[in-house]
Amino acid sequence: MKKSIESIFKAHLEPKEVYKGGKNIPPSHKKIYKLSSNENPLGASPKAIAAMKAALDHIDIYPDQTDIRLREALVKDFNNQLAADQFLCGNSGSEILDILLRAFVSEGDEVIYSNPCFLPYSVFSRWYGAKTIDIPLLAPNYDLDVEGILNAITDRTKIIFLTSPNNPTGTYIPKAVMDDFMARVPQNILIVFDEVYRHFADAEDYVTALPYVLAGHNVLGLNSFSKTYGLAGQRIGYGYTTATIANYVRLIHKPFLLPLTSLEAAIGALNDSEFIEKTVQTVLEGRKFIAKAFDELGIKYWPSQANFFIIDPPFPEMEFTDKMMEEGIMVRPVSQFGAPGKVRITIGDQEANEALVAALRRIMKL
Template sequence: MIYINLLKQRKALDYIKPYIPGKPLWEVQKELGLTRVIKLASNENPLGPSPKAIDAITSRLSGINRYPDAHAFELKSVIASQLSLSISQLIITNGADELITLISETYLESGDEIIVPAPSFSEYDFGAHLMGAKVVSVPLDNKYQFNIDSILSAVTDYTKLIYICSPNNPTGTYLPKYMLKKLLHSLPKNILVVFDSAYSHFATKEDYTNGLEYVRSGYPIIVLQTFSKIYGLAGVRVGFGAAPKSIIQSILHVKEPFNVNSLAQAAAVAAITDEEHVDRSKQVNTAGREQLYKALNELGLPYTESMSNFVLVEFGTEAKKIYEELLNLGVIVRYGDTWGMPKHIRISIGTHEENSILIEAICSIQSKGENR
């Protein structure tokens, strides 16, 4: 007997596109029969996790029969000490992605609006659509820079949230401190600025801000951070938000009690204090960016200067074909159609060796193209 599904899904699902992650190493190896594959697609730390985090996970394995601390008190305490915040200004979540959903569940209702500079991280749209809210896109300028006046012009009586990803994924551009200050001072006080600084540790410009100074000053802002990038803990999913106490208290109403597992909490406590690993990760990333810039300049490929651990490269109408050819050569990168950028590829910064393999692969593809 064949049963027909007569269940009616929510209308909001018509607007929701499932997140499409980058291909994992094992999948590419299996599909293409390759022995060597490098992944430069998901902005992961090429050095791996903090050694202290690995030790912390190992030491806690025997206790995983117990539920984790629902309040993540130890992790909050360490973060608060590191960032000159109070515990009441912090919320720990299952990666920054969960926090985006929690913010949406806390503040958005059907008919509300959020403003998102575009292109940017797709999960902002997901959270809004989940709650039946409208996404108002404000395009970045032709150099992928933020335009504060355009953002302010998009504000209406229905605006609840404004998302700023800085450094921005996928462009690598950032919002200078004076612009964030202008935005916060110009907005009505009933609008929350969600400042996603997941890639803040990689920024090297003097006028960059991770937004935390405005949390300390009590502005209506929540700063999102993650342990997936500089700390190399993408596989255990842990992130946090920092905001004035009243905002945190509101969000806690919708947070599930055991959202971050005990191993992730232990790893994060160790990783945030591992200054040697953090410093080395920054050095490798900065050197890797310059290595990539040099090669791209020599190859005549336009790119956007990045303050993050990836570079957005313009390959033109051949971008999809080049993405596929790189995949066949065992180099996983991210094709830009995800963000409506079919002429671009986003390349994560790897180790010096991984970057060299990528560059060699691009040169090989270009050389083949010239000989056709």
């Protein structure tokens, strides 16, 4: 009997939910403020741009075979608290997720995540035939359900995804909660701690993955150059973890992993502390400005530790998104992230933030 090519397709790759990134600014005769993708409101680091331009003279040759120069720059950025072999680099934080899943997950294994969250946790996991377990964040404040996660662990659990600050809610995991969780989670499970927005967190009890890595826990701090550093278009990210985990994962690293321009841009960005400080200050000031406006307008929102807010819009989410677009403001409905009816709004520069508030007043007729 003649068989079709579909007969050798992997069953777990049948069409399911697919991650779709934010939309680009459409052609328009009017000014459009893109507050939908959590990009840097100031653009990119001047030092990163200069490094990329210098690299253009050499794009006819292969880039570095490994990521060691970037890892050494990260050692310096982390004040020599970690060694170079504790870092992993890739083409975006999303690729680091993919590499980790390839390294740790086989068909039939389980991963745990907590909606609302970054959709690739579940989508990428299913690429490898994993069973995805959703332990939702607790209402009404989007708190981590520690007991729910611990109770969901089985012998097939390989990875648990935690995020702080969390996309799309902007909420975070307090240190006391994280301490309790790390003390109780089995030591044969990898904890992927997504801290992409860590630079914007100013809560006194905010904590990164760093102290847990330094203590020898099986945790990886996931980071990206797309937010604070303004290099979303270069697709570069990194993680840090124990040397044991990092050296294992490096076994499946491709040679010539990072494009030359991305590599040089990332190193340049790490050397631009002035730009990083200005970015963080812009976001923190904008966060206060927008929160105050939400209070005045009566818009329900959740306090954020990131460079965005999640809100209950004054109209159904798609109607609200369309109305804001008509006003020249791009925002992001986040039902796909597990937050039905909610909308995420990025903090921009002061001009964009003022335009956002003015648009809200107009559509709400205030």
